Amino acid sequence: MSENTPANGTTPVDFWFDPLCPWAWMTSRWMLEVEKVRDVEVRWHVMSLAVLNEDRLDELPEEYRDMMENQAWGPVRVVIAAQQLHGDDVVGPLYTALGTRFHNNGEGPTREAVAAALKDVDLPAELAEYADSDRYDTELRASHREGIEKVGQDVGTPVIAVPGADGEQIAFFGPVVTPAPKGEEAAKLWDGTLLVASVPGFYEIKRTRTQGPLFD
Secondary structure, three states: OOOOOOOOOOEEEEEEEOOOOHHHHHHHHHHHHHHHHOOEEEEEEEOOHHHHHOOOHHHOOHHHHHHHHHOOHHHHHHHHHHHHHHOHHHHHHHHHHHHHHHHHOOOOOOHHHHHHHHHHOOOOHHHHHHHHOOOOHHHHHHHHHHHHOOOOOOOOOOEEEEEOOOOOEEEEEOOOOOOOOOHHHHHHHHHHHHHHHOOOOOOOOOOOOOOOOOOO
16 A cells, blocks of 8 residues: 555545444544545545454453444454455445444444445445454454554554655544534644644644534
């Protein structure tokens, strides 16, 4: 994967997501808005909350631990299988189909929702079988590692990386935002995020969340 800006001048934005995460979903919808108002192109990659938390399950609240063990593996395994078998171009549309059903429609990460999402984007129904398969876990872990190593193990999903002025990538977790900004507000948040993320030694801005994600 090249980290440099393509010859056509469009800036590549690498975005790592787990389809289970509602906050990553909100950020991804914002990135689609940014594509409309800035000369950027999002390249989608999977990361995994299950992989991120597998060595610290005993430290997690019971409900979250149950989610990591029983819900988190299936959807991301289906996405990585789709990518391996049908190419990078299916990742973004499949993520949109999954996220719309999981989050906007309130169906949750059920097997039925995964099957319906595959149908929504004309992908083979048998891809749903990979939810219970470790066939592409090596590729899943590699994609996860590529994203998380850019920002460190103390954050989660999403991770965003863009080319910096010196050719090295600028990478950051988030931003966490709800609802997803649109139009000029999306552009302002993008410009500001890049500005602070490009400052050497900058690590974090944070404030207490007062509401959950607001889906369209």
